[in-house]
Structure formats: C-alpha cells, structure tokens
Amino acid sequence: MDIDSKLTDDVLCLTVQESRIDAAGAVAFKEKIRSLVTDFSGRVVIDMHKVDFLDSSGLGALVAVMKMLDGGRRLELARCGTIVRKVLMLTRMDSVFELHETVPSGVGSGQDAA
C-alpha cells in the first residue's frame, strides 16, 4: 500500500497513492497508516483523490485508523470521489469523519511532495 506523507506545522497529510481501499488491501492500509501516525498528536488528513473505490472492509479500515488517533481527534478525509462519498453517506459515516472538499489550506498534499 503506497501512501505519501507530508507534515505541515502540526497537520499530517497522507495521500493514498492507490485507486482502491478494499478487502484485499484493508489490512495493509491500516498497518501502513499505523506506522505513519504513531506518536503523532496533531491533525491527520487523508487525501483520497486517487481512491475511486471503497468497500465496507475499506470503510472499517478508516474507522480503525480513527481509533488510532488518541485525544478524541477526528480523522479528516479530503477530496473523496463519488463512490467513496456514496459509501460514507449510505452508512452515515459521513457524520463520523470530517470531510473536506479540498485539502485544508496550509496543508501540503503529499501529491506534490518530492
């Protein structure tokens, strides 16, 4: 699972460089993110713009990632595609994550990281 990471001030932006978070990749996704957020206490934003498919296993992985964030932090998801948004809305998980139309300003997307 290829995920870029960029830290700007105290916001960690993780850009998923895969087109799907599905049953075949959910465990690898969780473990990769765990390694990236361990001991980090700021905001975590996942840039989802390359992800064009999310299934319920992938959704469960996103929930598991939010549980890794202590101190009551919400997991933030930016630039979700239509299928991702549909799955989040159907399951009402759109109210659980903090969704952004764009990567929050001041946060560098991993996309343009060197």
Add this chain to the structure above:
Amino acid sequence: MGSANPVEDRLLTARFPGTAEGVREQIQVVRDRLAHDPDDSDRAEDVLIVLGEVLNNIVEHAVPDAADPWIEVEIRRDTPGLRVETRDPGRPLPPALLSGASTPSVEGEVADLPEGGFGWFIIHSLAHDMIYERQEGTNRLMFSLL
C-alpha cells in the same frame, strides 16, 4: 426498448477465482465494461458498490474452504436497470441476510464505533428484487440496480 433476446442484453459474463484479489480484478473488469454507458454512471457506481460487497461476502463466508473457490458473475440489461447474478459453490447463504439489515450505530464514542457489519446494509440500501436459490450445491443470488 429492452430486447427480448437475453444474449443481446448480456453485458458481462465472467468466472474468476473466489479470492479477495480475484474480486478486486473483477470489480475493475465490471467498471471498464460499464464505462461504455456514460448515461448510467450513477447506476454503474451502485453496481460496483453492491457487487463488491456481495463478492467479498462470498469470498469470506461461502467459499473459504472450497477446494476450487470459483465465482461467476452475469450482468444483463433489464427494464428498468440492470440485473446482476452471482453463482458460487460455497456454503449456503443464511436466509436472515436476505430480509434486510440495519446500519450499525454510528453514535457515541469513537472507541465504540463499528469496524464491520456495513456490508449487507449497503447491499440492501442499493439492490432491489433480491432472489436467492441453492441448486445442486451452487448458490445463485440475483438482484437489480434500478
């Protein structure tokens, strides 16, 4: 509009290994096949979402112990919408799953949020006219996307 010829109305027939990787590849095949129908992009997304859940359920619950865990998928044009059929040689589907599912609660503390149980809720939210049959050890599940 809809032709009476079932062969003509068939959009896709496929047989593939009943593994998570097999499902991933097949979802991409279905996406490419349905992409030729730009008027139906909303329905195409629903097909991908529902099929992903149905196929992953087969992989996880029906065929994990099967000697040859194959899955077959067929998608046909219907009036209205699309009719989807899956077949597998695995364990029977528990009938209770066909009659609907409630969404796991998303209220409360983060630590208590569900990490699973969404699959059948998603399926029932989008799929219609679901029929399940078991014949000679093969599961057949049929449903429509309107």
